[in-house]
Amino acid sequence: MTGATDVAILNGFGRTLGDSIIGLQALHAARTLGAIPGKPVLFRLPGLSPLIEAVYAAAADLAEVRELPWTDATPERPFTPAAAFARVIDIRDFAFDPAFRGAPMIDYFLRHLGVAPAGVPPALKRNAWLAPRVTLPPQPAAGHVLVCPRTANPMRDMPDAVHAHILDWLGTHTGAPVLTQAMLPPAGSLAELCGLVAAARLVVAADTAMVHLADAFRVPCLAFFTTHRPEWRVRDYPLCTPVHRPAPGLPPAIEFVRGPDDVAAAQAAWGPGLAWLDPVLAAAWRRSENP
Structure with missing residues (x-):
């Protein structure tokens, strides 16, 4: 030893x-x-x-x-x-x-x-290690909605039409400031990224990394999944509302893009129509009022 x-x-x-x-x-x-x-x-x-x-x-x-x-x-x-x-x-x-x-x-x-895993208390399956170890920078008034459409894998990215629909709905129905990572400069530090999440009232994300950060700072989250089942990533997060849009034709839990058809299949899973998003967003917003 x-x-x-x-x-x-x-x-x-x-x-x-x-x-x-x-x-x-x-x-x-x-x-x-x-x-x-x-x-x-x-x-x-x-x-x-x-x-x-x-x-x-x-x-x-x-x-x-x-x-x-x-x-x-x-x-x-x-x-x-x-x-x-x-x-x-x-x-x-x-x-x-x-x-x-x-x-x-x-x-x-x-x-x-x-x-x-069965013997681990639920609190130890959440991302409890992070928040006590990050000193957050001073934040402006909290309460924004943070939208995170991009991921580390193009299969999981939020289609542009979905992103635009979400921004429009939030801007019309919530009265809260809406920030989207697609239009923000990249965070200059881990503390800056964590601060952006911690000050949010609600996180809406296709990027699971941001979902994990939302759990770490106890921020309500609406998370979309196409290539993976939600329980494989957010089973232990009580403040997360998962939405599963499975992509027909893709292997379960596919990790790596094999070609453009994989990206197209995953993008198509969001559907040709986006009316289904409205009640999902409304429910997530209501939940953020009483997390």
């Missing part, structure tokens, strides 16, 4: 904002429940965006971060420093693992960290 560094976690937890937020919550839960002793070492692939780097910097008390070279990116290659650790948790290439697809992401990470 090597004290604080007796556990190594390889590729923990991916390269996207959403995966990182959830993975770090799973680690927070595993440490709280005693399944991960001490302070583990997360071996991260290089070339992460400054925003993702900031997420792991915020979690510096949960784990030490070291670089995992690209040459060691897949499980097919032995992890040569393994002998220095009492336990190595290998989740390299987890996005290609069939067990990752079609399951709640928090449960997948918990299992790999040695925790049975």
Whole structure:
């Protein structure tokens, strides 16, 4: 045993904002429940965006971060420093693992960290680790609606017509300031992004990363899903209203675009008509009044 560094976690937890937020919550839960002793070492692939780097910097008390070279990116290659650790948790290439697809992401990470998901209290399946570790910048008067139409995957993006319809409905029916990430400059820091979410009255998103942030700051959220079932991402979020528009013809839980037909199929799932959006938006707005 090597004290604080007796556990190594390889590729923990991916390269996207959403995966990182959830993975770090799973680690927070595993440490709280005693399944991960001490302070583990997360071996991260290089070339992460400054925003993702900031997420792991915020979690510096949960784990030490070291670089995992690209040459060691897949499980097919032995992890040569393994002998220095009492336990190595290998989740390299987890996005290609069939067990990752079609399951709640928090449960997948918990299992790999040695925790049975059924025994984890609901509060530890929410993104409780983040808010206490981020100092929010001063905010103008709170109460805006934040619309997040773009995602890290073009299949999941909100079609332009849907985005325009949502902005029009919110502007007509709510009286609240409406901000859309499509027209805002990118956040300059993790604190700035979190502040934008934390000051919102309601988040409307196709981007699950923003949904995870909304849960972290206890902001009501309306979340749209086409390629994944909602319970795989937001099962544990009591303030989230999920809407599932399944895309016929696409494999369940598809993670990577195979070609333009995949994007077209996912976009078509929103439907040729948008009248269905009005009662959904109305219900989410009413819920934001009494979260």
